[in-house]
Amino acid sequence: MVSAKPTLTGEIDAKPSQGKTSVLKALRNNKVAYVSFWFLVLIHIAVFLGPVVWRVNPEELQAAGSLAGWSLQHPFGTDDLSRDVFARMLHGGRVTLIVGLAAMLFSLLIGTVVGACAGFFGKVVESILMRITEAMMAIPTFFFILVALTVLGTSPTMVIVVIALAGWMEIARVVYGETLKWKEYEFVEAANASGATPFRILTKYIIPQIVPSIIVAGTLTIAAAILTESAISYLGLGIQAPTATWGNMLQNSQQYIWTAPVLGILPGVAITIVVLAYNFLGDGLRDALDPKFVKK
Amino acid sequence: MNPESKSHPTEQAEPLVKIENLKKYFPIKGGGYFTGSKKIVKAVDNVTFEIYRGETLGLVGESGCGKSTLGRNILRLQEPTDGRVFFKEENILAYKGHEMRKLRKQMQIIYQDPFSSLNPRFTVGEIIGEMYDIHGIAKGAEKEKKIKEMIELVGLDPSRYHNYPHEFSGGQRQRIGIARALALNPEFVVADEPVSALDVSVQSQILNLLMKLKEELGLTMLFIAHGLNVVRHISDRVGVMYLGKIVELSETDNIFDNPAHPYTAALLSTVPEADPRLKKERIVLKGEVPSPANPPSGCHFRTRCPLATERCAIEEPPLLEVRDKHFAACHYPLEKGQTLKQAISSKEQSQESVTI
Numbered sequence A: 001m002v003s004a005k006p007t008l009t010g011e012i013d014a015k016p017s018q019g020k021t022s023v024l025k026a027l028r029n030n031k032v033a034y035v036s037f038w039f040l041v042l043i044h045i046a047v048f049l050g051p052v053v054w055r056v057n058p059e060e061l062q063a064a065g066s067l068a069g070w071s072l073q074h075p076f077g078t079d080d081l082s083r084d085v086f087a088r089m090l091h092g093g094r095v096t097l098i099v100g101l102a103a104m105l106f107s108l109l110i111g112t113v114v115g116a117c118a119g120f121f122g123k124v125v126e127s128i129l130m131r132i133t134e135a136m137m138a139i140p141t142f143f144f145i146l147v148a149l150t151v152l153g154t155s156p157t158m159v160i161v162v163i164a165l166a167g168w169m170e171i172a173r174v175v176y177g178e179t180l181k182w183k184e185y186e187f188v189e190a191a192n193a194s195g196a197t198p199f200r201i202l203t204k205y206i207i208p209q210i211v212p213s214i215i216v217a218g219t220l221t222i223a224a225a226i227l228t229e230s231a232i233s234y235l236g237l238g239i240q241a242p243t244a245t246w247g248n249m250l251q252n253s254q255q256y257i258w259t260a261p262v263l264g265i266l267p268g269v270a271i272t273i274v275v276l277a278y279n280f281l282g283d284g285l286r287d288a289l290d291p292k293f294v295k296k
Numbered sequence B: 001m002n003p004e005s006k007s008h009p010t011e012q013a014e015p016l017v018k019i020e021n022l023k024k025y026f027p028i029k030g031g032g033y034f035t036g037s038k039k040i041v042k043a044v045d046n047v048t049f050e051i052y053r054g055e056t057l058g059l060v061g062e063s064g065c066g067k068s069t070l071g072r073n074i075l076r077l078q079e080p081t082d083g084r085v086f087f088k089e090e091n092i093l094a095y096k097g098h099e100m101r102k103l104r105k106q107m108q109i110i111y112q113d114p115f116s117s118l119n120p121r122f123t124v125g126e127i128i129g130e131m132y133d134i135h136g137i138a139k140g141a142e143k144e145k146k147i148k149e150m151i152e153l154v155g156l157d158p159s160r161y162h163n164y165p166h167e168f169s170g171g172q173r174q175r176i177g178i179a180r181a182l183a184l185n186p187e188f189v190v191a192d193e194p195v196s197a198l199d200v201s202v203q204s205q206i207l208n209l210l211m212k213l214k215e216e217l218g219l220t221m222l223f224i225a226h227g228l229n230v231v232r233h234i235s236d237r238v239g240v241m242y243l244g245k246i247v248e249l250s251e252t253d254n255i256f257d258n259p260a261h262p263y264t265a266a267l268l269s270t271v272p273e274a275d276p277r278l279k280k281e282r283i284v285l286k287g288e289v290p291s292p293a294n295p296p297s298g299c300h301f302r303t304r305c306p307l308a309t310e311r312c313a314i315e316e317p318p319l320l321e322v323r324d325k326h327f328a329a330c331h332y333p334l335e336k337g338q339t340l341k342q343a344i345s346s347k348e349q350s351q352e353s354v355t356i
């Protein structure tokens, strides 16, 4: 007869002592994910601290003129409006990454609340929340984003909100499944037997167990959000000029694809490798945080 | 509490917990999707009994017979399908959420599995401290002092306050579980097979600890076990469960010396006797325990009972007082002093006389 209650294996037991350093250590087994992690650290440092060092204003016209080649003053040259491309890459990257991070955080919030409540409370709450989730998944994401941005406008906040609203469902499903699993453990029932409120049980007993899965989902969500932001910018519905993003820089470069290909290659390559790196990191973390892969 | 009132709890017979017609049915997915036949498991099926203040009531039965489900539903950790549970004369199944949470200070549970019943991300201090936090009973240094007292009370070193459960052995974890359950000085504790998952060498240590704490703290305890030998020394009374029902209930000595239900008698015949000179005849029950999703008609035990007759297939035996304070659910209970072997042979004789 199968026991109705799952039992904690020794492997999961090994987890609490496993701090951040050992996650990195586990990540080291996956070379691609490990390289991706340090690459992303570098990119974030460059994009967030770079403008402090490289003080050229990304929106200011430069004396070198338009579409100038590379030089010491302008390592990546200038664009069609005589602006410094290096400064624009740094500032644009900052906006793109902030949009990705903020949309991810907002998606995580919605997805975690929806998934955890549906899994924990069950019954009506579960049916309503999971039906909404399924309905949202059924709507073509890109169509939803285009309509929402057309209606709501394209301020950075709206872009973040709309990308987040389009991207929380997968997280909700992951958190929902995990909540269903963890709420069957006896230590959760023991908390109930002790008189803990549902809110306390969810936040202190269940969600902390799901954090690894949430981190993995969050990493993959950043990648998707950056890609989405670039795609809508490319269609001219993203964050508007003169604010630079990698997406609108790419869009802007189209006309100069033969005369100044570097204008398109730079943001295009940046988007591609950052998105890939986040995906590799997410996959690597999935293995590193999975207790089955933790070496005893 | 004065010692006299504890030493003879059943004589004064003041119930702390009363269970009336308690049922817990689980729907299970059975049959095809289109036939839509919804099956149910009657894990606890119309159970009525009382637990007296200050006693230890042992509850035994084979795995899957519904002991844990009964314990959980008495504490309202699951919502019973039907019935009533009285704690101090109040039907707690009618309590609202916040009333129930407040009452939980007074009733606790100790689990079988010392691995899954402790939060792997909490230290010992946090696990026990939660009890004080939830009910707002102690804070800061006072809380820490109380937690350390509890750790010491269950025989662990208070210096391990900051250790995680996985840093302890199975027996030590079970002590942590006991400390957690007893931290708020509850009146009633359900101990659900607290030693079954432990090494034989530590089982008796944990049993002795429970007996000691039960006396010191004046607890009332429902002690669940799957073997009769475990409950003998710890229980004042013993209840025997079979397929969701209590089939026999009496004082421990009555159960062990003069069982009335054929199932209890058969179980006892397999318990090794402390004195090897007292040879007894083992009666091996035929067949498997039937599935609780599809129990036999009439008496649930009839498919394995050596005394079963046609009547047993038709009529369900109610739990009746067959002797003084000795309850059994059987149409043909054993007489006082009668062994199951004797009952079987007298049944065969009477059948022969019928055929002649």
Ligand SMILES: Nc1ncnc2c1ncn2[C@@H]1O[C@H](COP(=O)(O)OP(=O)(O)O)[C@@H](O)[C@H]1O
Pocket: A001, A004, B026, B027, B028, B041, B042, B043, B061, B062, B063, B064, B065, B066, B067, B068, B069, B070, B292
């Ligand atoms: N949550 C549940 N859902 C469905 N069936 C259950 C559930 N819990 C227990 N059962 C079933 O109820 C019966 C009694 O289980 P349980 O109370 O755990 O027995 P015991 O503790 O005596 O071993 C078993 O057949 C079991 O499969």
Ligand code: SF4
Pocket: B261, B262, B263, B299, B300, B301, B302, B303, B305, B306, B307, B308, B309, B312, B317, B329, B330, B331, B332, B333
């Ligand atoms: S009622 Fe019949 S089948 Fe059931 S235990 Fe008694 S004799 Fe056996």
Ligand SMILES: [Mg+2]
Pocket: B067, B068, B069, B192, B193
């Ligand atoms: Mg059980």
